[in-house]
Amino acid sequence: MRKQRAARVLGTVAEVAKAWGIKRRLDRALLLGRAYEKCLSCTVEISGRSKVQAGAANTRLGKILLNAALMEPGREADRNATLLHECAHILADSVYRRNCGHGSSWKRVMELLGEKPDVHHALDYLSPKAQAVATWACRTCGEEYHYVRKPRHRPQDCYCARCGPRRGRLQAIEIPPPRPELDPPSAFDSRTEIGVNAYQRAKKGRTRP
Numbered sequence: 001m002r003k004q005r006a007a008r009v010l011g012t013v014a015e016v017a018k019a020w021g022i023k024r025r026l027d028r029a030l031l032l033g034r035a036y037e038k039c040l041s042c043t044v045e046i047s048g049r050s051k052v053q054a055g056a057a058n059t060r061l062g063k064i065l066l067n068a069a070l071m072e073p074g075r076e077a078d079r080n081a082t083l084l085h086e087c088a089h090i091l092a093d094s095v096y097r098r099n100c101g102h103g104s105s106w107k108r109v110m111e112l113l114g115e116k117p118d119v120h121h122a123l124d125y126l127s128p129k130a131q132a133v134a135t136w137a138c139r140t141c142g143e144e145y146h147y148v149r150k151p152r153h154r155p156q157d158c159y160c161a162r163c164g165p166r167r168g169r170l171q172a173i174e175i176p177p178p179r180p181e182l183d184p185p186s187a188f189d190s191r192t193e194i195g196v197n198a199y200q201r202a203k204k205g206r207t208r209p
């Protein structure tokens, strides 16, 4: 049996925010009372499991997960912004007692914290391109399709979403070395994770009509 990589617990949100010098930014949510207290008591964990997600929040479990890539030197601003993004989930969910996702309640909390309510991160090192195990390119327009997990189909069974089944034939442009087996998906609610950079999936279908 494979041993699952354990997430590293950094401490509570209160401890981590203080250590990272962003406690004052978080304190803008003081007026939320109990929701603010709840947020401060949540635990922050570092995980290397996700390839393209910067962070995740689980209000019910009182946990915030941050991608281990954010802990590298020089990425402090990204790390701090991600923690505040996840704190905003805990705050909004706690105030409204439901999963607010990235809706207007979450956006209002982000604004209260003085953060831009961006749903998707734009971190190059967590982009599908940087994390791809396979990349296909359209033979006509050159559009690239990046897969962070092994694609279930072959390029010849799919076509470029832009060029269509007749003109959009695809070819694999990279055969990367094999990567270790992926861990099972985490228990975190995917609705509260920072999504991947927007990218189009190649459409499955016959390459010839």
Ligand SMILES: [Zn+2]
Binding pocket: 138, 139, 140, 141, 142, 143, 160, 161, 162, 163, 164, 168
């Ligand atoms: Zn194309």
Ligand SMILES: [Zn+2]
Binding pocket: 085, 089, 102, 119, 192, 193, 194, 195
């Ligand atoms: Zn989010």
